[in-house]
Amino acid sequence: MSQASGKIILVVEDEAIFLQILVEYLDGEGYRVLQAGSAQEAFAILASKPQLDLLITDFRLPDGVTGVMIAEPALKLRPDLKIIYMSGEPEAIFASGTPTIALAPILAKPFTLRRLHSQIQSMLS
Template sequence: MNQPSTKIVLLVEDEPHVLALLSDYLVGEGYRVLEASNAAEAFEILASKPQLDLLVSDFRLPGNISGVMIAEPALKLRPDLKVIFISGYPIEIYESGSAIARSAPVLAKPFALDTLRGQIQELLAS
């Protein structure tokens, strides 16, 4: 286990086993993880938590909501928030036309957990 971190990650993923796997991994890496399985939960967390360092969001979520639709208002509330998208269909993220979709890292599922860790470390160091 790595050194404890004060970094807080909002993890948005609608597949329960993927959410649990990623959450457990990130906790093991020393991050504090807030879990959301849909957009409503994500927006509730965004509205109530004063400090978030990173948003890791699946792109396709229930109710025709995308990770981009969560990230854009989140960045308006928290301009320093870092964002990573994860998706089985990464091309859809780029095709969304969103500025955040062009600048945020995108990890195509399935991805190695070490790849996620490296991307998070790189983003949070900047």
């Protein structure tokens, strides 16, 4: 049984093509993948799904929402949830002052799928 078996990942990304690439890749690796193209979709999923293992979220989302604004309440609902931030401007995540920085690695865009895979394995091991 692979490490991916049964693991559920929520991917939040507003760039449709990038979201599609991530979802297809993670699905191919054997993860159950939920996807959200907006903060509103992410909050609906978080409110309705009883179990998630990992949240991968873009930092800058439409309407002034950040991945931190999704991750912090998600952690309150699921304290053992793992988080990975993605950003073309990783310094903005540090500037946000979020305490989740200590728990969540940041993947600077662009990144390779190999790097993503390595980070996920590290988080879920």
